[in-house]
Amino acid sequence: MLCERCGKNIATVHVTHINNGEKVEMYLCNQCAKETEEINFDSPISFQNFLTGLLGMPFGSAGQFKNYNSRNKILQCPTCKMTYDEFRNLGRFGCADCYFAFREQLNPIFKKIHGDDIHTGKLPNKAAGELKIKKELQNLKKELQKAIKMEEFERAAYIRDKIRALEGRQDK
Amino acid sequence: MKKWYEDSLDTDIIVSSRIRLARNYKKYPFAVRLSSSEAEKMIEETKNAILEGNTVISKDFQYISIFRKPPIDKRAMMERHIVSPELVKKTEPCGVLLSNDESISIMVNEEDHIRIQCIAAGKNIEKVWDLADKIDDILEEKIDYAFDEKIGYLTSCPTNVGTGMRASYMIHLPALEWSGQLQNIFNAIGKLGFTVRGIYGEGTEAEGSLYQISNQITLGQSEIEIIENLNNITLQIEEQEKQIREKILREREAELKDKIYRAYGILRYARTLSTKEAIALLSDVKMGFEMGILEEPKPKISFYEFMMYIQPANFQKIIGTDLNSKQRDIKRAEFIRERF
Numbered sequence: 001m002l003c004e005r006c007g008k009n010i011a012t013v014h015v016t017h018i019n020n021g022e023k024v025e026m027y028l029c030n031q032c033a034k035e036t037e038e039i040n041f042d043s044p045i046s047f048q049n050f051l052t053g054l055l056g057m058p059f060g061s062a063g064q065f066k067n068y069n070s071r072n073k074i075l076q077c078p079t080c081k082m083t084y085d086e087f088r089n090l091g092r093f094g095c096a097d098c099y100f101a102f103r104e105q106l107n108p109i110f111k112k113i114h115g116d117d118i119h120t121g122k123l124p125n126k127a128a129g130e131l132k133i134k135k136e137l138q139n140l141k142k143e144l145q146k147a148i149k150m151e152e153f154e155r156a157a158y159i160r161d162k163i164r165a166l167e168g169r170q171d172k
Numbered sequence: 173m174k175k176w177y178e179d180s181l182d183t184d185i186i187v188s189s190r191i192r193l194a195r196n197y198k199k200y201p202f203a204v205r206l207s208s209s210e211a212e213k214m215i216e217e218t219k220n221a222i223l224e225g226n227t228v229i230s231k232d233f234q235y236i237s238i239f240r241k242p243p244i245d246k247r248a249m250m251e252r253h254i255v256s257p258e259l260v261k262k263t264e265p266c267g268v269l270l271s272n273d274e275s276i277s278i279m280v281n282e283e284d285h286i287r288i289q290c291i292a293a294g295k296n297i298e299k300v301w302d303l304a305d306k307i308d309d310i311l312e313e314k315i316d317y318a319f320d321e322k323i324g325y326l327t328s329c330p331t332n333v334g335t336g337m338r339a340s341y342m343i344h345l346p347a348l349e350w351s352g353q354l355q356n357i358f359n360a361i362g363k364l365g366f367t368v369r370g371i372y373g374e375g376t377e378a379e380g381s382l383y384q385i386s387n388q389i390t391l392g393q394s395e396i397e398i399i400e401n402l403n404n405i406t407l408q409i410e411e412q413e414k415q416i417r418e419k420i421l422r423e424r425e426a427e428l429k430d431k432i433y434r435a436y437g438i439l440r441y442a443r444t445l446s447t448k449e450a451i452a453l454l455s456d457v458k459m460g461f462e463m464g465i466l467e468e469p470k471p472k473i474s475f476y477e478f479m480m481y482i483q484p485a486n487f488q489k490i491i492g493t494d495l496n497s498k499q500r501d502i503k504r505a506e507f508i509r510e511r512f
């Protein structure tokens with residue numbers, strides 16, 4: 001699809017503007033999206049819509065946006081039957097298992113959206129104790145580096161003791 | 173019981189703090205694949221997780237079914253940020269578990285099965301995160317969440333995966349808006365993984381110079397890191413707003429004072445006021461008090477409380493729905509006048 005503003009470049013962004021109370025939707029290329037955004041700052045480009053653009057890029061490198069897996073079978077979630085194509089159009093997963101069915105496709109997308117593909121935040125209390133300790137260690141080590149950098153040595157010593165205690169529990 | 177925004181201190185550029193957590197059941201399909209009967213079951217389970225049993229919070233909550241509510245009630249709740257525009261539009265079963273003071277709302281069957289939202293007046297994001305974290309723990313005792321070791325909480329949309337958290341401040345930026353410098357700031361923020369928009373979400377206009385700044389990145393950063401980054405960025409914007417206020421006062425003193433006193437005068441004496449006009453004037457008056465320009469007595473309720481009462485649907489809930497828009501404007505002017 002070509003950009004509705006310049007008619008030259010491929011449209012990659014879906015923009016919604018409110019113009020005098022009326023909703024106007026347009027498909028724009030990156031360049032035009034940037035230019036119209038500068039004029040109309042009350043309604044910044046919708047990130048979710050931008051995402052659909054991102055997922056929908058048909059000529060992704062190394063075939064990572066293709067609807068087939070390496071054995072040339074159609075990519076589909078076994079649980080909810082959503083195909084990768086369908087996900088790409090909706091921008092929404094059908095169920096938790098879609099994440100595993102499309103795993104190979106998703107990692108580069110996560111990197112594009114979030115700049116990362118590993119969760120470092122909260123864990124459910126039900127998550128296995130082992131995993132909790134592993135993650136907590138990761139976080140503590142990060143904190144330790146920070147404390148050392150800031151020359152907060154008392155704090156660093158305190159964190160180091162906590163790390164040792166946790167590592168002791170892990171060995172058992 | 174008082175609502176969280178009543179009696180709120182009202183002297184700050186940061187108006188409110190909010191945390192939202194997106195969570196889903198492992199056993200149910202996500203929203204786009206969820207049938208109505210599955211949705212009913214899922215809602216029932218979520219209701220029970222909060223309302224039943226002897227959790228400390230069960231007495232503080234009530235469940236409100238949204239999809240059956242009259243449009244004006246839905247809209248009023250949206251104006252008060254209890255529910256999202258997305259939930260209001262839904263025609264499938266959906267609802268919200270709401271705390272008595274309206275500071276905690278748990279939307280059920282929105283884009284995700286569960287969306288925990290906590291809000292507080294002023295700069296209070298850490299407190300609000302603590303609260304959301306606790307509510308999440310209570311739900312998790314009863315619910316098996318869709319969660320993966322590597323990528324965290326699994327959400328309907330890949331933009332929320334990981335922490336599922338959106339941390340945001342509502343900030344009042346009249347001087348930056350007036351100076352025409354907002355766009356530069358918004359562009360810079362975008363590069364840091366944060367976004368700014370009108371207070372009713374994507375694509376909405378900024379009313380009363382109120383903006384909502386929130387994180388876009390949910391994967392690869394912990395909740396605390398996200399909050400720290402949000403704090404750093406917001407602090408800088410707050411600082412810029414203060415500097416520009418002072419610059420305007422130095423360079424265009426008469427013009428600024430005139431604008432603020434006119435706003436005060438109109439709010440105090442006008443006989444008809446539309447929502448839009450009233451909010452713009454209230455915004456000027458808020459800034460006038462914060463800058464120490466206005467020495468008149470302060471209105472009886474805060475700027476944000478005014479915002480909550482005079483929005484179209486909420487105001488109709490106060491004065492009745494049988495009035496036409498001209499009559500409503502008269503009532504609105506009267507409502508404001510009585511509090512000035």
Ligand SMILES: [Zn+2]
Nearest residue numbers: 003006029032
């Ligand atoms: Zn173009």
Ligand SMILES: [Zn+2]
Nearest residue numbers: 077080095098
């Ligand atoms: Zn699926």
